[in-house]
Every structure is written in C-alpha cells, then in structure tokens.
Amino acid sequence: MPKLGRHMVIGAKLGLIAGVVLPLICSLLGSTALQLRIIVPGWIALAAPAFSIAGAIVGALLWQTKRVSNPVSRLICCGLFIMWLCVLFAFVGNFSPAGYKIGSVVVLTVLIIGAASFAMLRVLSRMLMHRHARRLVTTILAAATATWTVSVGLLVVSDICCSFPPTVRLPWSEQPNVLLIVLDTVRADHMSCYGCPRKTTPNIDALAAEAHLYRNVMSPSPWTLPSHASFFTGLPSSGHRCNNVRMFLDDSFDTLAELLKAAGYQTAGFSSNSGITREKGFAQGFNIYKTPCSDIIHKWPLHGVDNRAEMDAKSYATLMHNELKKWFAEDYHPDKPFFLFLNYYEPHIPYVPPSHQLQWASEEIFEKWRMIDQYKSWYNHILQGEDTLSTQDIMELEALYDDEITYVDSKVGEVLDLLRKTDNYEDTLIIITSDHGEHFGEHHLMEHQFSLYEPLLKVPLIMKYRDRFPAGNSNMLVQSHDIYPTILELVGVRWKRLPLQNCRNLLRPDRSESRLGIAEYWRVKWAAITFDEWLDQEGVVSESSMSERLPAFFMRDLKAFQTGDMKMIQSSRGESELYDIVKDPAELQNLFYHQPDIAKDFDEQIEQWWQPFEGYNPSFLETDADRKLSDTEIETMRGLGYIR
Numbered sequence: 001m002p003k004l005g006r007h008m009v010i011g012a013k014l015g016l017i018a019g020v021v022l023p024l025i026c027s028l029l030g031s032t033a034l035q036l037r038i039i040v041p042g043w044i045a046l047a048a049p050a051f052s053i054a055g056a057i058v059g060a061l062l063w064q065t066k067r068v069s070n071p072v073s074r075l076i077c078c079g080l081f082i083m084w085l086c087v088l089f090a091f092v093g094n095f096s097p098a099g100y101k102i103g104s105v106v107v108l109t110v111l112i113i114g115a116a117s118f119a120m121l122r123v124l125s126r127m128l129m130h131r132h133a134r135r136l137v138t139t140i141l142a143a144a145t146a147t148w149t150v151s152v153g154l155l156v157v158s159d160i161c162c163s164f165p166p167t168v169r170l171p172w173s174e175q176p177n178v179l180l181i182v183l184d185t186v187r188a189d190h191m192s193c194y195g196c197p198r199k200t201t202p203n204i205d206a207l208a209a210e211a212h213l214y215r216n217v218m219s220p221s222p223w224t225l226p227s228h229a230s231f232f233t234g235l236p237s238s239g240h241r242c243n244n245v246r247m248f249l250d251d252s253f254d255t256l257a258e259l260l261k262a263a264g265y266q267t268a269g270f271s272s273n274s275g276i277t278r279e280k281g282f283a284q285g286f287n288i289y290k291t292p293c294s295d296i297i298h299k300w301p302l303h304g305v306d307n308r309a310e311m312d313a314k315s316y317a318t319l320m321h322n323e324l325k326k327w328f329a330e331d332y333h334p335d336k337p338f339f340l341f342l343n344y345y346e347p348h349i350p351y352v353p354p355s356h357q358l359q360w361a362s363e364e365i366f367e368k369w370r371m372i373d374q375y376k377s378w379y380n381h382i383l384q385g386e387d388t389l390s391t392q393d394i395m396e397l398e399a400l401y402d403d404e405i406t407y408v409d410s411k412v413g414e415v416l417d418l419l420r421k422t423d424n425y426e427d428t429l430i431i432i433t434s435d436h437g438e439h440f441g442e443h444h445l446m447e448h449q450f451s452l453y454e455p456l457l458k459v460p461l462i463m464k465y466r467d468r469f470p471a472g473n474s475n476m477l478v479q480s481h482d483i484y485p486t487i488l489e490l491v492g493v494r495w496k497r498l499p500l501q502n503c504r505n506l507l508r509p510d511r512s513e514s515r516l517g518i519a520e521y522w523r524v525k526w527a528a529i530t531f532d533e534w535l536d537q538e539g540v541v542s543e544s545s546m547s548e549r550l551p552a553f554f555m556r557d558l559k560a561f562q563t564g565d566m567k568m569i570q571s572s573r574g575e576s577e578l579y580d581i582v583k584d585p586a587e588l589q590n591l592f593y594h595q596p597d598i599a600k601d602f603d604e605q606i607e608q609w610w611q612p613f614e615g616y617n618p619s620f621l622e623t624d625a626d627r628k629l630s631d632t633e634i635e636t637m638r639g640l641g642y643i644r
Helices: 002-030 033-066 071-092 097-127 131-163 202-209 224-233 256-262 308-313 316-330 363-370 374-383 391-421 480-491 543-549 596-613 619-624 631-640
Strands: 177-183 212-214 266-271 288-290 338-344 428-433 461-464 472-474 517-521 558-563 566-571 576-580
Touching (some): 177 224, 177 391, 202 428, 224 480, 256 480, 266 316
C-alpha cells in the first residue's frame, strides 16, 4: 500500500499543476483582460481539484497495471487513463454556462464512480485468493469502468464539438434576465451617445455610460422584417428568406425565444410595429406576444386628428407600455429569469411625434407635416424624380424624426426605471439596437428602401450586464444579429450552429481575422407598391411595365459586404460600388475601377461566404413560397408604407 500511496500522491500533484496551468494556457490563447481577471480564477477553482483527484486515480490505475500481467487488462487500464484526460480536457474547453454546470456534474460523477470502481476492484481482488480469479475480476471491473467512462467522454466531447462554440462566463453566476430593445428605424448618428449634436437620447446615454457601446455596427437588412428575422435566428437574409418576397418568418428555425423558453425562461414580446406579428411567425417561442397597436391604422395622424390628447394617448409606446405593465403585474414570476423583447415604432415614417415631446421641431413644423401625406411626398421625390422636398423640408423632417427618437428615449427610461423598481436592473442583460436606419436626402433618397448605403445600415448596439460588457466603446465590425449567439452563450443555452449563420459571439470576439459584414435587400414587389395612377385597366402593374416607368436603380436586388474600412455593394443588374466608408462616409466616390486589388479580394471573400448556400433549398421554400398576404396584412403593410 505504501507504493500505491506514493503513486497517488505523485498523480495528485501532477493533476494539481495541470489544473492550474491548463486554464492559464487556454486563456492566453484568447488573451483578454476579462478572462485573466475573472474567468481564469473560476476555471482554476474547479479544474485544480478535479485534476488533482483525477491524477490520484490515474496514479492508482497505473500502479494497478503493473500488478496485472494480463495484457488485455493493461490495455483497458491505459485506455481508461486516456479517457480520463479526454473527459477533463473536454470539460476545460467547455466554457459556456450550461456546459459549465453540466460538465462539472459529469466530471464529478466520473470521478466518484471511478474512485468507487477502483476501490471495489482493490477490495475484491484482495478478497479473492486465486490469481486467475483476481485477474478475471480486475479485467471485468476495468472493462466496465472504461466502457462507462468512454461513453460519458464521447457524449461530452461530441456535444461540445457539434452543439456550440466556446465562450466565457462568470463562475457560478445565475442566469440573467434578458431585455432586448429594438428602436425601429433609428440610425446611429441621430443618437447623442453616437455623436448627434442634439441631445436626443439622454436616458440611453446614461445607460451607455455604464455599458459597452459598439460604434461599427452593420444591420443585415435595411428594413424591419428581415432584420428582426435575423435577430431571432442569427441568420442572414439569404438564410431565413424573410424578405420583400416572403414577408414572414418560417417555423423551421430555432428562434431565440424558443431556445430560451426551452431553457426555462419566461418569454414575453411586445411590438408597437404591427408588421412583425404572430401571423408573420415572429411570436415563435414567446409565452406572450402582443402587438397592441395592430388595431390602429398607422396613417391615422394624416387623417386630420385634431385632438392632441387623443394623439398622445394613442402613441404606440404608451399602448405597448400598458401591456408591459400588465404583464409584470399578472404574469411575471420573480423566481424565473425572463426574456423580454420590445420594439418601439415611433421613429418610423410618418414623423408625427406626440405634441408634448416637441424639442427640435417647432409647432408650425409639426402642424405643417401632420396634415401632409408624407408617403406620397417621399415617393414622388425619389421615384418620379420630382424635387417635391426642398432642403428645408428635409431639415424639418429630420427635426420631427429626432423628436420621435427623444420620445422613445423617454419610454426606454421608463422601462429601465421599472427594472430598478422590480430589483431586476443589475440582474438583466440589457441590449439596445435598431433594425435599420433612414435616408434624409442622401443619394436623393428618403425613408428606408432601394439602397444599402450607410444611412440605412449603420445602427446602434449597446449591451450591459455587470462586468461581462465593460464600460467603453468598440470600433470592431459587428452585425446587429450577433445578439443571437451572444445571448445564448451568456445565459448558457445550448444551440447548434448552422453553416449559414454568420453571427458571432461578442463575449469572445475573434480579432485574429478580418470579418465580412453582410447586408441584403430584395426589390420591392411593385405590383403592390405603386400609385393608383400607375395601375392598368385591370388594376395591376406588371414588373415589365414598372421597369419602363422607373429607372433601373429601383428595379434591382442588392448585397453589401464590408471588411475593415472598405465596403462593396453589388446589384442584380451587374453594377458594383466600392467605398472607403471612413474617408468617404457619404459614399460619393466609387473606387471599384480604381482599386481592382481590393475588389478582387472582396470577390474571393464573397465566393467563400456563398459556398454554404450552394444547393441550399430548404423544404419550406417548396411549400410556402407562394403564401399570400391576407387583407389585414396588406392593410397593415400599407399603413407602414411598404404597400401603396
């Protein structure tokens, strides 16, 4: 027994050293201050004792092999030793919250059963007098232990390799609540925390001061439906296919709410944009999903409503907050984490802010634009080439737009106060972003169709949760639907990455390689989005007749790609544009023919990105591609401005 003790002590010491050194090596490979300061101590606290115990068991097993002359038994014991290392290495490589909890249980269970098996093996072998019987029992028990360990090891390793990429987390922390706020149609440069000279977002500014603010954020789409589909699936538009042709999210994907609900979260969604509805597939996974403004025609301010009290009471955010407070009062369970999704519609066209919130527009401007059919003015301006909007008109519209943003900011402040009152503020991952931006005369465009220029794609992204997102700014290129893996990894929900998912976990960004940001736009269905005077005798407008009426600029699909400071836009008609968006943020100098090397490099990256899509023909496209919008959905889209 003294020899056995020495073997176990040596093994324990070596295991202890390995349990300290390996986390440090793993951390240095991804070297971040957050890991070294917070994560590594947690890894060591768990890995050191686990490796120490494993080392002692391995030492005992190695000593046992010397006493076993049967070569099969020796082979099994050596295999058992290797599997111990595989299980432990797999556990150290699994840094997700769920993996942390499940992995710790697996490792401790393996250690206990392994130790018990070894003790039983030693006792029985001592009790049996005959050498042949002793060898037989040793072989049987070693084989059983090895088989069980191999099974567990393969389960852990395969789960880690196939289900999710590694991430980091605070040791032993509880699952946080998740609050996802989408500011509809808000471009980043109109928020004061992103440099807008007007103090448009004081409440969000205060949050941003203690959160992490991403300054180089690219939206996957220039309009609402595909952007939200990307938020909920982590897929680009070509992956989920929710676009101008298919205006709904298919139920074949694992949405963010579905995964969180399966993990025990209470899920609630409230949208004041009645375009992202249950009927369009956006309620998947939500225990409660409401669009309280769906019974309001979005163009109602243009119909001559004179009662300002009625206008203020019918604000979309107010109606949504009524439902939110009702949920907190009746359905919220404090003993369970929640996932809460909010969409604020106000900054969307038309710009008619509540009258008591006017800060940047005058009363005269408010009254002028409240009674004008803003949609028709914009579409005449951009589609028919009529300069119906002067520079002064556009400045007035921007002032009203900023007033809408300021109003929404006040409502965001109300939600943050509600979190504080319910003692959820510090325990909630708070995310604020936007689905897309807005044109104000750039490239002779208004609102958010027909282009993939920066006014539509540069959106805000602010994330706060304790010190997981340290206060400060980041200029690395991210995409707004990176929130999908970031949320799942932080809260410890296992998910299987699809080849088409181009999202990245912002908790553990890979700075070693340049990223290719992607945005996509499918042309508008002109048969629905036209003016009455363009209809033929049968009341329809064909694609061919529209191509005769409109410039080719409006009859094309678009894809935008960004890496570093360079951005390329490709159209379905073969045109290509290349811009240095740092030196030329207005995208006025097309460098495509002046920088052929950069254009060629883009082509290579685009080809590599497109490879997983080759042969991609999901089954839902075969059955649902021709799904028709209902009369209610058509009226809703008409009210949103997407259908005339």
